[in-house]
Amino acid sequence: MTTIAIIGAGPGLGAAVARQFGRAGFDVALISRSHERVNGLAAHLAGEGITARGFAADVRDTKALATALDAATATLGPVEVLQYSPVPHRDFMRPVLETTPADLAGPIEFSVYGPVAAVQQVLPGMRDLGRGTILFVNGGTAVVPHPDRAGTSIAFAAESAYGHLLHDTLSGEGIHVAQLVIPGAITPGHRRKDPAVLADTLWGMHQDRHGFRHFADDLEAV
Numbered sequence: 001m002t003t004i005a006i007i008g009a010g011p012g013l014g015a016a017v018a019r020q021f022g023r024a025g026f027d028v029a030l031i032s033r034s035h036e037r038v039n040g041l042a043a044h045l046a047g048e049g050i051t052a053r054g055f056a057a058d059v060r061d062t063k064a065l066a067t068a069l070d071a072a073t074a075t076l077g078p079v080e081v082l083q084y085s086p087v088p089h090r091d092f093m094r095p096v097l098e099t100t101p102a103d104l105a106g107p108i109e110f111s112v113y114g115p116v117a118a119v120q121q122v123l124p125g126m127r128d129l130g131r132g133t134i135l136f137v138n139g140g141t142a143v144v145p146h147p148d149r150a151g152t153s154i155a156f157a158a159e160s161a162y163g164h165l166l167h168d169t170l171s172g173e174g175i176h177v178a179q180l181v182i183p184g185a186i187t188p189g190h191r192r193k194d195p196a197v198l199a200d201t202l203w204g205m206h207q208d209r210h211g212f213r214h215f216a217d218d219l220e221a222v
């Protein structure tokens with residue numbers, strides 16, 4: 001049995017992806033800052049017959065993130081699928097002319113150092129397995145920068161470049177790296193942006209294994 005690690009696992013997309021992959025037989029490692037919240041979600045999923053465990057880490061603390069991923073592997077088994085999808089903090093979204101170097105530290109830690117630390121931690125296990133999937137989830141500012149959301153726009157662009165480089169570098173090893181861009185808001189009941197529909201899209205990306213960037217909706221929805 002292998003594991004999906006969902007970094008930034010909350011009640012919206014995180015829970016929907018946990019259900020989608022859990023129903024397909026994956027064990028699920030749920031990672032967020034709050035042990036209480038991820039344990040609560042794990043208990044909920046257990047009631048649906050899914051093996052899930054919660055692990056606490058702030059993605060801006062790369063050591064804690066690495067420790068959480070190691071604990072997930074030790075508890076559940078090797079991580080075959082990594083999803084990086086913590087919801088960005090509001091204070092990352094400041095107008096460009098009000099954004100100082102200090103304001104960019106958080107977004108860069110969140111969207112660059114965190115993903116790099118997570119990938120470095122799980123990659124040896126994926127190589128041992130001979131397969132793996134790494135999924136990045138971002139908002140539309142990853143593609144179309146927004147002048148009022150400078151931090152996320154800049155950091156998502158860097159995260160996208162990192163993911164693209166990984167895609168090209170790892171494709172020959174059976175490790176598929178892809179990004180889902182969700183323009184606009186995740187919206188329950190929406191034809192394309194309901195969390196369960198997005199989870200199905202991510203499952204399809206894991207199964208189909210082609211192309212780096214995928215769009216959950218038309219870009220005008222940014």
Ligand SMILES: NC(=O)c1ccc[n+]([C@@H]2O[C@H](COP(=O)([O-])OP(=O)(O)OC[C@H]3O[C@@H](n4cnc5c(N)ncnc54)[C@H](OP(=O)(O)O)[C@@H]3O)[C@@H](O)[C@H]2O)c1
Nearest residue numbers: 008010011012013014032033034058059085087137185186
């Ligand atoms: N929500 C939207 O409208 C929207 C729109 C476009 C794209 N997206 C993308 O969708 C993904 C999020 O989906 P969602 O909004 O439905 O979220 P979700 O899965 O319901 O929850 C995400 C979780 O991220 C955790 N998180 C936030 N900061 C963190 C940190 N520093 N370290 C570790 N965990 C952290 C939070 O848990 P704790 O508070 O317990 O840490 C939160 O519950 C992200 O990739 C985001 O870019 C969302």
